[in-house]
Amino acid sequence: MDLLFQPLTLGALTLPNRILMAPLTRCRAEADHVPGDLMAEYYAQRASAGLIIAEATMAMEGNSAFWKEPGIYSEAQIAGWRKTTDAVHAAGGRIFLQIWHGGRACHPLLNNGRQPVAPSPIAITDDEVRTPQGKQPYTVPRELHDEEIPGIVAGFQQAAKNAQAAGFDGVEVHGANGYLLDEFLRDGSNQRTGAYGGIIANRARFMLEVIDAVCTVWGSDRVGLRISPLNSYNSMIDSDPIGVCTWLATKLNEFNLAYLHVMRSDFAQQQQGDVLTPIREYYQGTLIGNMGYSPEEANAAIAAGKVDAIAFGSLFIANPDLPERIQHNAAFNPPNPATFYTPGPEGYTDYPTLASAALAEPV
Known part of the structure; x- marks a missing residue:
């Protein structure tokens, strides 16, 4: 496992290892989407990651897709996230914030009756959304008007500023998993015409405008992007994912980002293909792989x-000391999916470390 423990220059940062923590929605925010002490404890436990990429966080108000996910648009949220960044830094870690707009995955019951927006009025049909009234079908979104897009770009830019104020080391733009920027990128969900529809250059325009705006805040060497070209989650599909990857990988070279973070496969195994190879061929920056990797x-x-x-995703959920376990070839705690999105510390901050397990053993 030697290569996993080699330092890595990632934009403006030098990481002590190449074992990163993927962004993982856990639905543990407090009232008004404010991160609290429990979230700070959770992330600090995992500070030995080369880099923590914190969970999908609402860039602007009124776009909740998970009921109890965090935001970064209010002063209370900035102060709440400061608890996390202070705790992670005190433990020697580094942490980026993933900034996000849920697009058509948002629901009126989570947003005071507000209809979600999307590139085209096409609803998610392969799942239901968790709400205070139980699981509900997704609703048909409203098509976003071209003149509304600059306001959302500005919202991402303000979120980047707020992440700075909260003490993060950088931000990751969420362009994956069927949320707003990904919805514009892929032709299964983007069936509009005009400046933001049709050819890939137009479908990618919104995402690139957001990246450009965020880079004016941080500098590109503290900005990453996550994409999921094959993932069918949230009813996503594209007619030419390899072509999208090739075009986007080439275009992103103009930005000199800290990294490109690629989900290599499909949760549901509906879409097959190798997207990492063409991205590696055309993308000149640091490339992070994700989805289903064993340490080996x-x-x-x-x-x-x-x-x-x-x-790494689920391995980090269940193993707060994942780098140490890999280094010592120790057994992994199995994750408990039943507690992935439930409130409280169970299945969140109570997974044992090697050190805590040793202390609990009888003498």
């Missing part, structure tokens, strides 16, 4: 030059 495969992928680092 991660080390081999870095050795083969396929990626520069790996972001």
Whole structure:
């Protein structure tokens, strides 16, 4: 596992290892989407990651898709996130914030009756959304008007400023998993015409405008982007995912980002293909792979030059000391999916570390 523990220059940062924590929605925010002490404890427990990428966080008010996800648009949220960044930094870690707009995955019951927006009026049909009234079908979104887009770009820019005020080390723009920017990028959800529809250059325009705006706040060397070209989650599909990857990877070279974070496959295994190879061929920056890697495969992928680092998801949920466990070839705690989105510390901050397990053993 030697390569996983080699330092990595990632934009303005130098990471002590290449074992990154992927952004993971956990629905533990307090009232008004404010991060609290429990979230600070959770992230600080995982500070040995080369980089923590914090969970999807609402860039602007009124776009909730998970009921109890955090935001970064109010002073209370900025102060709440400061608890997390202070705790992570005190533990020696580094942390980016993933800024996000839920698009058509938002629901009126979570947003005071507000209809969600999307590139086209096409609803998510493959799942239901959790609300205070139980699981509900997704609603048909309203088509976003071209003249509304600059306001959302400005919202992302303000979110980037707020993330700075909260003490983060950088931000990741969420362009994956069927949320607003991804909805514009892929032709299964974007069936509009005009400046933001049709050819890939137009469909990617919104995402690139957001990246450009965020980079004016942080500098590009503290900005990352996450994409999921094959993931069908949230009823997503594209007719040419390889073509999208190739075009986007080439275009992103103009930005000199800290990294490009790629979800390599499909949760539901509906869409198949190899997107990492063409991205690696055309993208000149730091490439992070994600989805289903074992530590052994991660080390081999870095050795083969396929990626520069790996972001682990469920392994980090259940193993706050994941780098130490990998380094010592220790057994992993199994994650409990039943507690992924439930309130409180169970399945969140109560997974044992190697050190705590040793202390609990009888003498």
